[in-house]
Amino acid sequence: MDTLNEALGLKIPQHVAVILDGNGRWAKQRHMPRTYGHKVGSKVVEDMLTVVDDLGVKYFTVYAFSTENWKRSTEEVSTLMTILRTYLKDCVKKSMKNNVRCRVIGRREELSADIIESIENLEQKTKNNTGLQFTIAINYGGRDEITRAVRKLATKVSNHELAPEDITEEMISKNLDTWELPDPDLLIRTSGEQRLSNYLPWQLAYTEFYFTDVHWPDFNKEELIRAFEKYNKRERRFGGVTEE
Numbered sequence: 001m002d003t004l005n006e007a008l009g010l011k012i013p014q015h016v017a018v019i020l021d022g023n024g025r026w027a028k029q030r031h032m033p034r035t036y037g038h039k040v041g042s043k044v045v046e047d048m049l050t051v052v053d054d055l056g057v058k059y060f061t062v063y064a065f066s067t068e069n070w071k072r073s074t075e076e077v078s079t080l081m082t083i084l085r086t087y088l089k090d091c092v093k094k095s096m097k098n099n100v101r102c103r104v105i106g107r108r109e110e111l112s113a114d115i116i117e118s119i120e121n122l123e124q125k126t127k128n129n130t131g132l133q134f135t136i137a138i139n140y141g142g143r144d145e146i147t148r149a150v151r152k153l154a155t156k157v158s159n160h161e162l163a164p165e166d167i168t169e170e171m172i173s174k175n176l177d178t179w180e181l182p183d184p185d186l187l188i189r190t191s192g193e194q195r196l197s198n199y200l201p202w203q204l205a206y207t208e209f210y211f212t213d214v215h216w217p218d219f220n221k222e223e224l225i226r227a228f229e230k231y232n233k234r235e236r237r238f239g240g241v242t243e244e
Contacts, residue, residue: 008055010228013185015059016052017207019199020045022191022215029215035079040217042083046090049100051221053132055228059181060134063199067107067141081115084138088118092125099131105177106140107148135181142201149175178203186231188224190216208234 020041027037045062052060065080072080095102104119111119119138152175156162173179183203187196192213196204210227212219 008225008228010225010232012056012228013208013231014057015061015182015184015186016057017061017063017184017187017200017204018048019063019187019189019193019197020216021189021193023217025191026215026217034076037215037217038076038080038083042087044217044219045087046094048219048224049094049132049134050098051224053098053100055224058133059184060132061137061178061181061184061200062135063137063140063197065106065138065140066198067139067144068198070110081112085115085118088115088122092122095122095126095129095134099129100126101129101131101133102126102136103133103180104136104138105145106138107144108139110139133181135178137199140177140199142196142198145177146172146202173202176202183207186210186227188212188227190214190219 023037023041024034025037026040027034030036045064049060065084069080070077091102094100102122104123108116108119149172153162153167153171157164157167178200181203183205184200184207186209187200187204187207188210189195190212192211194209194211208231210230212223212227214223
């Protein structure tokens with residue numbers, strides 16, 4: 001791993017977050033149903049886990065299904081859930097083999113019982129793995145996540161366990177779904193759209209963004225390295241100024 005990084009001459013971001021966009025458009029360009037694009041896209045996620053691990057990324061977080069995705073056609077949602085079921089089950093064996101720890105963020109109560117069971121099984125089986133930390137956002141919405149965090153703190157205030165003036169940014173962060181993770185260093189969004197789509201709005205405050213026209217099913221190691229090259233050309237100041 002060190003040899004590969006040295007050969008590339010790149011500083012590798014510790015935490016990479018991705019908005020997996022363009023599966024449907026990719027399929028349409030090939031005169032295939034949108035569902036086919038989602039199936040291919042899930043395989044690319046699997047491939048990219050190996051790539052980011054080889055490159056030295058520590059945390060990899062993907063936006064798999066948003067709280068808004070329920071608005072899609074019944075057929076498409078059903079297919080996405082079927083793909084998700086298969087992926088979660090397959091992910092256990094592969095994650096154990098590759099020492100990957102998996103976690104799922106988002107609101108689970110709206111998911112089917114069997115999917116919730118698969119999520120819990122995946123997290124339980126991989127919780128002691130010490131390699132790449134892989135996070136899947138399922139039925140996730142950034143505003144919903146923040147709202148749930150605020151409700152937790154409001155309950156503590158109501159129970160006189162916490163004073164309003166004692167609430168800090170760190171406290172809010174610790175009540176988010178991502179409380180165990182560092183904020184992303186780099187966000188990648190595929191397929192040409194340049195917006196966050198309610199993805200990790202709190203956590204992305206100082207993250208570098210990389211947008212590419214490449215659809216997710218076509219995203220590969222070369223595209224990832226290109227994103228890392230752009231990342232390396234930027235100076236992260238976190239609100240400060242550059243010394244002249």
